[in-house]
Amino acid sequence: MxxxxxxxxxxxxxxxxxxxxxxxxxxxxxxxxxxxxxxxxxxxxxxxxxxxxxxxxxxxxxxxxxxxxxxxxxxxxxxxxxxxxxxxxxxxxxxxxxxxxxxxxxxxxxxxxxxxxxxxxxxxxxxxxxxxxxxxxxxDKLFLPGLIKLGALVSDGFFGRILSVRIDFGYWVFTGEGAPSNRPSWNYRQRDGGGIIFDMMAHWRYVLDRLIAPVRSVVCLGATHVDQRWDEAGTRYTADADDAAYAVLQLDGGVVAQVNSSWCTRVNRDDLAVFQVDGTQGSAVAGLTWCRTQSIDDTPRPVWNPDEPQAGQFRDQWTAYDPDRTYPNxxxxxxxxxxxxxxxxxxxxYTLREGVKGVELAEAALESSRRRAWVDLEGGGP
Ligand SMILES: NC(=O)c1ccc[n+]([C@@H]2O[C@H](COP(=O)([O-])OP(=O)(O)OC[C@H]3O[C@@H](n4cnc5c(N)ncnc54)[C@H](O)[C@@H]3O)[C@@H](O)[C@H]2O)c1
Missing domain, CATH: 3.40.50.720 (NAD(P)-binding Rossmann-like Domain)
Incomplete structure (x- = not known):
């Protein structure tokens, strides 16, 4: 050998x-x-x-x-x-x-x-x-244990017909004033290739295409919420790149994905990125490493009563999905x-042709934000 x-x-x-x-x-x-x-x-x-x-x-x-x-x-x-x-x-x-x-x-x-x-x-x-x-x-996101588990549920037909997806990604990125930021300063300058739309849409394209269904159209609102930041040398600069993106995507088969990405939010969810898939026969929610399911049989019938607090915790109504295997980095x-x-x-x-699709979604989302309009990807609308 x-x-x-x-x-x-x-x-x-x-x-x-x-x-x-x-x-x-x-x-x-x-x-x-x-x-x-x-x-x-x-x-x-x-x-x-x-x-x-x-x-x-x-x-x-x-x-x-x-x-x-x-x-x-x-x-x-x-x-x-x-x-x-x-x-x-x-x-x-x-x-x-x-x-x-x-x-x-x-x-x-x-x-x-x-x-x-x-x-x-x-x-x-x-x-x-x-x-x-x-x-x-x-x-890399396709190799996250949480998304591998979600992918296995899709392959097993757990969801029935998939209706919608929700991706909530983000955390607070410090401005760099007084203490170093937790991300590089180029991320916040357009001229250096910064911006969360370009950064994250490249990921969301392959995640959605490969796990759920091909992405067909996007409408996106980009925002620059924090416009003054401090770079690695402690010098103040104008942050002109988008630092949050609020998007809705249409996928093949009528699936709707809501995708929020933000460097200007504080985490009140179970992970830095949370992915929820809802289908006719069940739903699943995944973080970076974990995944939980709720089948149609386990789905509660909540009662809307503003006079009383909810008796149970909704999160307790989900079941850990944890196949017996290990996940390398x-x-x-x-x-x-x-x-x-x-x-x-x-x-x-994971070819360059697949990589092109990520850039296509990023440019389409930027165009959508600029024109305040839906933008179809190559291959047409849904
Ligand atoms: N897969 C992921 O989850 C993920 C996460 C973050 C970043 N990225 C990508 O990785 C790449 C690097 O991002 P990062 O966060 O490590 O940034 P970084 O600022 O930490 O690193 C950038 C690198 O590029 C080099 N560089 C910058 N300008 C240069 C120039 N003019 N000439 C030569 N070299 C130069 C720097 O020296 C450094 O080695 C980007 O393309 C980013 O989109 C991917």
Whole structure:
């Protein structure tokens, strides 16, 4: 049984996602566990080259992981020692970097959104198809235990006919005044590719398309609730990107999804993101790790009586749905699947074409907000 070295140029590893989710929890963790074992018993051991602008930051990370690093973009992208290019850097550079990597024959894998504009997303996806390279976009929410459980209920037909979906996502993001913010400042500046619509619609597209039904139309109101924030250096700036999005989506089969995403709300629900699916035969609600159901047989008949408090707790009327299995870190699981796919050992549905759809929904939601109108996605209305 052979051991294969997989050279990966990793860009954006000085950032939150690149460092924590992709380098530490996925690539370095897989290597520490001896690599990815293929079905024929061969092992694939990732060997990253860390690429970025900041020599000192890269050196500190390389010290921790023992990897090589460089600030020379041309040399790294052109390197024949590395078959795969991965990007978790700023969204604004993504499609250009991927395009350059594909030109040199590299396979590519990247964070969402695939590009900062739909035209660029389509161009790079078509380029990957033409070059025949293997290519993928991170769709981590599909690997959340809560959504895996929800997906299993859909496959089992638990819901009967699915009627509607409600996604409630968000938490308070501090302005950065006096104490550091809990998100990067570029998220709140349009010119840097910020905005919650672009950030979150890229997720909601694949979640809804793959778990429930294809998204057909969107109406969305974006808002910039907090317009003054303080950056990483403590300097005040104008926050001109949307920091909340209130959307309604129509899906195939008449399913309606209400989707709220906000960085200006305080959590009074059971998780940072809560997903509820209502169907004729039952409903389920899921967070990041958990899922609870209420079948038609368990559905109460509440009585509206404003003179008396409710006798029971509605939340107690739900049943934990907890199949007996374990769930690896989702980013790591998707990396493992992509690496298997590179070696012809796993199916790969998370293609750049799928990534294009996330950017399509983001642009449609922005257009809807601007025009105060419904916008249909490619393939028409519902
Ligand atoms: N999958 C998810 O759940 C998820 C969550 C958050 C962010 N993201 C995506 O991950 C990407 C990074 O987001 P983040 O939150 O880690 O941001 P971050 O600000 O922490 O990291 C950004 C990275 O890009 C690099 N960068 C920024 N400007 C650059 C430039 N001009 N030249 C070279 N490098 C530059 C930074 O050095 C850093 O490495 C974004 O595309 C974002 O949409 C995905």
């Amino acid at each position: 052979a051991t294969h070295r997989l050279g990966i140029v990793m860009h954006g590893v000085t950032g939150r996602m690149g460092l924590n989710q992709h380098l530490r929890r996925s690539v370095a963790a897989l290597r520490a566990d001896g690599g990815v074992v293929l079905s024929n018993g061969d092992r694939v051991v990732p060997d990253p080259l860390l690429l970025g602008r900041d020599d000192a930051k890269l050196a500190a990370i390389a010290e921790e992981t023992g990897d090589a690093y460089t600030t020379d973009y041309d040399a790294a992208i052109g390197s024949s020692e590395h078959r795969l290019f991965f990007d978790a850097g700023t969204t604004l550079m993504r499609s250009d970097l991927l395009g350059r990597a594909i030109e040199t024959g590299k396979h590519v894998y990247c964070e969402k959104p695939l590009a900062a504009a739909l035209a660029d997303a389509r161009t790079v996806s078509a380029q990957a198809d033409r070059a025949g390279v293997k290519a993928g976009v991170v769709m 989702g980013f790591r699981a998707q990396w493992e699947q992509f690496i298997r796919h590179l070696y012809g050992d796993a199916p790969w549905p």
